[in-house]
Amino acid sequence: MAMGLVGQKIGMTRLISDDGSITPVSVIKIEPNRIVQTKTIDIDGYSAVQVTTGAKVNKKGEAKVRRVPAAIKGHYAKASQEIGLGLWEFRVEAGDDITDATSVDISLFSVGHYVDVVGRSKGKGFQGGVKRHNFQMQDATHGNSISHRAIGSTGQCQEPGRVFKGKKMAGHMGDEQVTQECLKVVKVDSERNIILVKGSIPGATKGFVKVSLSPKKNKINQEVSKNIQNKVTDEVAQTEQA
Numbered sequence: 001m002a003m004g005l006v007g008q009k010i011g012m013t014r015l016i017s018d019d020g021s022i023t024p025v026s027v028i029k030i031e032p033n034r035i036v037q038t039k040t041i042d043i044d045g046y047s048a049v050q051v052t053t054g055a056k057v058n059k060k061g062e063a064k065v066r067r068v069p070a071a072i073k074g075h076y077a078k079a080s081q082e083i084g085l086g087l088w089e090f091r092v093e094a095g096d097d098i099t100d101a102t103s104v105d106i107s108l109f110s111v112g113h114y115v116d117v118v119g120r121s122k123g124k125g126f127q128g129g130v131k132r133h134n135f136q137m138q139d140a141t142h143g144n145s146i147s148h149r150a151i152g153s154t155g156q157c158q159e160p161g162r163v164f165k166g167k168k169m170a171g172h173m174g175d176e177q178v179t180q181e182c183l184k185v186v187k188v189d190s191e192r193n194i195i196l197v198k199g200s201i202p203g204a205t206k207g208f209v210k211v212s213l214s215p216k217k218n219k220i221n222q223e224v225s226k227n228i229q230n231k232v233t234d235e236v237a238q239t240e241q242a
Contacts, residue, residue: 003096004212005030005108006053006088007195009119009203015186015196025186025196028117028211032105032193036079036087040094047094051104052076052084088210106193112224113185114217118210119203123175133168178202182214 007030015023030053037050056064065073065083076083109115129135129151138148151170155163180201187196195211203209213221 002090002213002215003049003092003104003108004090004115004210005033005104005106006051006086006208006210007031009201009205009207009209010194011205012200013196023186023198024200025198026117026183026201028195028197028201028209030106030193030195030211032103034081034084034103035101036076036081036084039089046091047096048089048091050087050089052081052087054085055082056085086208088208090210090212106188106190106195109185109188109195109211109213110224110228111185111188113221114182114214115185115197115211116214117180117183117197117201118212119178119201119207121174121176121178121202122204124173126171127173128170129168132170132173135168182217 007028010027010029012024012026015025017023033051033053035049036052039046039048039050041047056068058064063083068083073083124131128149130137130149135151138144138150138152140148151168154167154169155161180199183197183199183201185195186198189195197211201209
C-alpha cells in the first residue's frame, strides 16, 4: 500500500461543469497527519508509518486525556506528538522519504490522481435475507400469510442432511471495512484541507477514512505527479528569469 492520509467524511455534493454536466462527489476533510511511529523491517518485520490526526479536546477546547490509557500516552510522548483521535497505519516502501518526516499534509494528492478510500460501512443491525442479500420476496397473496420475506429452504434432503457453511442467511449487516477503489480526485482545496473525489465513499458523516493513491492506477498517478512537478519547475525557472 502506498502512503496515504486519514480524513473525515463530510458528506456528498455535486459539481456542475461549464457544459452543464453534473459530477457527484464526496467531500473529505484531511487535516495534517502527524507521524507517531515509523516501523522498520529490522525491528517490526515490515515497513510502515503510523499516523494520527486531530486532538482529544472538550467543548472548551481543553485537552481531554484523563481516560486515555498510560500506555497510549507514553506512545505519543515518545514521538513528542499530541494525543490524537486514533492511530492508523500505512505500509510504505523501505527507504521512502516520508519516513523521515514528522507530518504529512494534503499536498500528497492532486487533481487527476486516483485514490482508494477505506472506511467502515454504516451498521444496519440484524437484517433478513431480502435486505442483506437482495433475496427475492415470496408471494404477497395466494395463501402466503406470514412468510413474505422468509428466505425459504436452506438445504437439501437426507443427503447431505446439513446446511453448508457460508449459506446466505439473516444476520448482522454493515459495520464492516469497505474499500472503494479508483476514485478520481476532482478538486483539492489546500486552504480548507478538503479534497473532492468522484463517487461515494463508505461510512457515516464525520467517520474516519483512509485515503491512499490507488496501485491499480499507478501509471496514471505517476504521470499526473510528473506533470505537476514539471509545471512547478517551469514556474520557478520563469520567476528566476524575471
